[in-house]
Amino acid sequence: LGDYAGGSLYLVVGILAALHHARENGAGQVVDAAIVDGTAHLSAMIHGMLSAGGWQDRRGANLLDGGCPFYGTYETADGRYMAVGALEPQFYAEFMRLLGIPDLAPARDDPSRWPELRAAVAARFKSGTRDEWTAVFAGSDACAAPVLSLREAPHHPHLAARGTFTDHDGIPQPAPAPRFSATPTAVRTGPALPGADTEAVVRDWGLAPDWVPPPASRPDPAVHNPQ
Incomplete structure (x- = not known):
């Protein structure tokens, strides 16, 4: 709720809004996206209910906090x-x-x-x-x-019909969201292994072409790809 919703998602929305503004006006701006601000904003409905007398300021006594039996x-x-x-x-x-x-x-x-x-x-x-x-x-x-477990959820008929989860290299995981009609998304690669792309990055950055990473920074195939 904090890191992903109140933090990163609000930051992404802010960046997109700032890019739109820059495209229209030619000027950039600082996007100040704090986790506490975003998380507080997510609770705007609850604060509204509290102000209107429809929410008690104590736990387990309201419609949405476990106080309601239905x-x-x-x-x-x-x-x-x-x-x-x-x-x-x-x-x-x-x-x-x-x-x-x-x-x-x-x-x-x-x-x-x-x-x-x-x-x-x-x-x-x-x-x-x-x-x-x-x-x-x-x-x-x-x-x-x-209430389904993490392993059960991908097999729920509705989630399976929508393709809410996908399988890549034998690893079940949530599929990318949201979905786009013109630019569909997909999981194309597995997670990066520590050190696997170091040499490519060095070449891309124009560093010493003959530089070789020390053995400790190279991924161990026996560890990361057990047979």
Whole structure:
């Protein structure tokens, strides 16, 4: 959230905006992108809710911070988890119906009953495995889905259909994003090995053409490419 979202992504957006400005006006500028600034800006919605009286300034007492029983994760009978995000009334109604406790639906609008509702939801999820509950909610608008491991995620039907993950040299990894219609992206090479490109860089920089890196800086094929 800090390094990638509040930091690097805000910096990239800032650089692109500055380049656009320079193209239009012929003048450059300094882009000041601090991690704390970007991360604070990402929480603008929460600060707005706080100012409007829709957010309590304490942990575990709000819609999106674990305080709400219909927005969180629940353990299943096999020790795995299901994620629930049924905030809107129509999604919540479908969630409660498929979960099998529609009689407790009115507790949604009464925070004093949230502990009761949370206990009931937790008990229901503990009555079946993650895969069993996944089948129950499949194809519905209940906003309930399985919590997948890093190794499971690439095989999820939706992610597989979109090609959200790719495999390069036997290493599964997220595919490049976002996607472009005119200039499609792809993973074309594997990660660089320490020292593998030193000689090419030396030549590119016009340094001594006969310079050879010391043995310690050369990649060891036996280490980096085990058979």
